[in-house]
Each structure stands twice: as C-alpha cells, then as structure tokens.
Amino acid sequence: xxIQPLNIVLHIINIFVTFILLRLxxxxxxxxxxxxxxxxxxxxxxDAETEKADAQKLKAEYETHMQQVQQDASSILTQANQKANxxxxxxxxxxNRQAGEIxxxxxxxxESNRLETINGLQQQITDLSxxxxxxxxxxxxxxxxxQHVIDDFFAQVR
Numbered sequence: 001x002x003i004q005p006l007n008i009v010l011h012i013i014n015i016f017v018t019f020i021l022l023r024l025x026x027x028x029x030x031x032x033x034x035x036x037x038x039x040x041x042x043x044x045x046x047d048a049e050t051e052k053a054d055a056q057k058l059k060a061e062y063e064t065h066m067q068q069v070q071q072d073a074s075s076i077l078t079q080a081n082q083k084a085n086x087x088x089x090x091x092x093x094x095x096n097r098q099a100g101e102i103x104x105x106x107x108x109x110x111e112s113n114r115l116e117t118i119n120g121l122q123q124q125i126t127d128l129s130x131x132x133x134x135x136x137x138x139x140x141x142x143x144x145x146x147q148h149v150i151d152d153f154f155a156q157v158r
Contacts, residue, residue: 128156132150
C-alpha cells in the first residue's frame with residue numbers, strides 16, 4: 001500500500017466536506033434541541049422556586065391566621081368564663097336573697113303559730129279555770145270534795 005498524496009488530499013477534503021455537512025445538518029438542530037432543553041429545565045426550576053416561595057408565603061399566612069384564631073378562641077373562652085362567673089354570682093346572690101326571704105317568712109309564720117297556740121292554750125286554761133270555779137261554787141265545799149274536784153279537773157286536762 002502506497003501513500004498517494006492525491007488520496008490524502010481527497011480524504012482531507014472528504015472529511016472537511018463531511019464535517020461541514022454534518023455541522024449544517026446535525027449540529028444546529030442538536031444544538032437547538034440542547035438549548036431548548038436547557039431553557040425548559042431552567043423554566044421548570046424557576047417555576048418550582050416560585051411555587052416554593054408561594055407555598056412558604058401561604059404557610060406563613062396560615063400560621064398567622066391560626067395564631068389569630070387561637071387568640072380569638074382564647075378571648076372568647078375568657079369572656080365566656082367571666083360571664084359565667086358573673087351570672088353564677090348573680091344567681092347565688094338571688095338564691096341567698098330568696099332563701100333569706102323564705103327563712104324570714106317561715107320565722108314569722110312560726111312566731112304567728114306560736115302566738116296562736118299560746119292564745120289557744122290561755123283560752124283553754126281560762127275556760128277550764130272558769131269551769132273548775134263553777135264546779136266548786138255549785139256545791140258546798142269540803143276538803144275531800146275540793147280534792148276530788150281538783151283531781152277530776154286534772155284528769156280532764158290530761
């Protein structure tokens with residue numbers, strides 16, 4: 001095999017032409033494809049970062065809102081407890097007042113019943129005394145008769 005300069009030059013020209021044709025046919029589309037792919041990936045990364053930032057912002061808003069809701073709930077509970085305590089104090093005061101009125105009314109009724117009973121007993125004693133005196137005055141009195149009348153009187157009283 002002999003090296004011929006013309007073959008070498010033709011091979012160099014052939015390689016050069018093949019290189020130019022491949023560059024025109026393949027390099028630009030492949031380069032464009034790689035560039036488009038790179039741009040698509042960059043856009044996806046940018047979108048992901050934007051969505052991540054939005055998610056963090058929403059999370060911060062949610063946490064702030066939750067804190068506000070907890071504060072509101074705490075405030076409502078505190079107000080409800082205060083109102084319940086106030087209502088309980090009012091109910092207790094009213095119950096004590098009513099109990100005092102009932103006790104006072106019962107005391108007055110008991111006193112009235114006691115006075116009626118005393119008056120009734122005094123009237124019975126008076127009636128019995130009058131009855132005893134009339135029995136004694138109806139007959140002539142001897143000591144034995146007097147004792148007998150008194151014993152009968154006390155037997156009737158019992």
